[in-house]
Amino acid sequence: xxxxTQLGSHVSVSEGALVLLRCNYSxxxxxxxxxxxxxxxxxxxxxxxxxxxxTLVKGINGFEAEFxxxxxSFHLTKPSAHMSDAAEYFCAVxxxxxxxxxxxxKGTLLTVNP
Amino acid sequence: DAxxxxxxxxxxxxxxxxxxxRCSPISGHKSVSWYQQVLGQGPxxxxxxxxxxxxxxxxxxxxxxxxxxxNYSSELNVNAxxxxxxxxxxxxxxxxxxxxxxxxxGTRLTVL
Numbered sequence: 001x002x003x004x005t006q007l008g009s010h011v012s013v014s015e016g017a018l019v020l021l022r023c024n025y026s027x028x029x030x031x032x033x034x035x036x037x038x039x040x041x042x043x044x045x046x047x048x049x050x051x052x053x054x055t056l057v058k059g060i061n062g063f064e065a066e067f068x069x070x071x072x073s074f075h076l077t078k079p080s081a082h083m084s085d086a087a088e089y090f091c092a093v094x095x096x097x098x099x100x101x102x103x104x105x106k107g108t109l110l111t112v113n114p
Numbered sequence: 115d116a117x118x119x120x121x122x123x124x125x126x127x128x129x130x131x132x133x134x135x136r137c138s139p140i141s142g143h144k145s146v147s148w149y150q151q152v153l154g155q156g157p158x159x160x161x162x163x164x165x166x167x168x169x170x171x172x173x174x175x176x177x178x179x180x181x182x183x184x185n186y187s188s189e190l191n192v193n194a195x196x197x198x199x200x201x202x203x204x205x206x207x208x209x210x211x212x213x214x215x216x217x218x219x220g221t222r223l224t225v226l
Binding site: 004036041042043044045046049090092100101102103104105106107 | 172
């Protein structure tokens, strides 16, 4: 079985500050890991993904995440928050080497203060 | 190019009724997956279809069913609606069964 834990249901940062959203996963096999963003009343947009290879993954809008197998973590970071980053962020895992049956965390709502 | 489209956008039903939600994948995509997102939670996997065959099913009761048509569009059916079925239903399409999934905007179902 696979699972995802997102620490902090709500994170608030100031514009220009570092964004750090935490994600820990559980998987019995090497995982594929994803971060999605959801803006109000919209579907999910893929920010970045880790499948194999380089453990530091760069995504869209300046976000990046690092896969740390020893810590079973895949935290999402962005050096400088922008007002437009305010949204809900979901970490997801898929085990078994395929993209179907994504298991999502409960989400972290990011608020960016001016 | 058009993304994944879903209809209707919003829907209000009463307990015990039946509902059908529709999804059109990105052109050329052969796989469609359905997810349920209850307010305040992450999406939960319901079904995946590939080439009109069910390839995966999540932990949902038999009241939930789906099918995929020859043009790769899909329908999600829910019978005997319960209040707890109120959620955002997301459809995602992928080129093949094991490719990156692209999500539609969802259908917001409210059961009264």
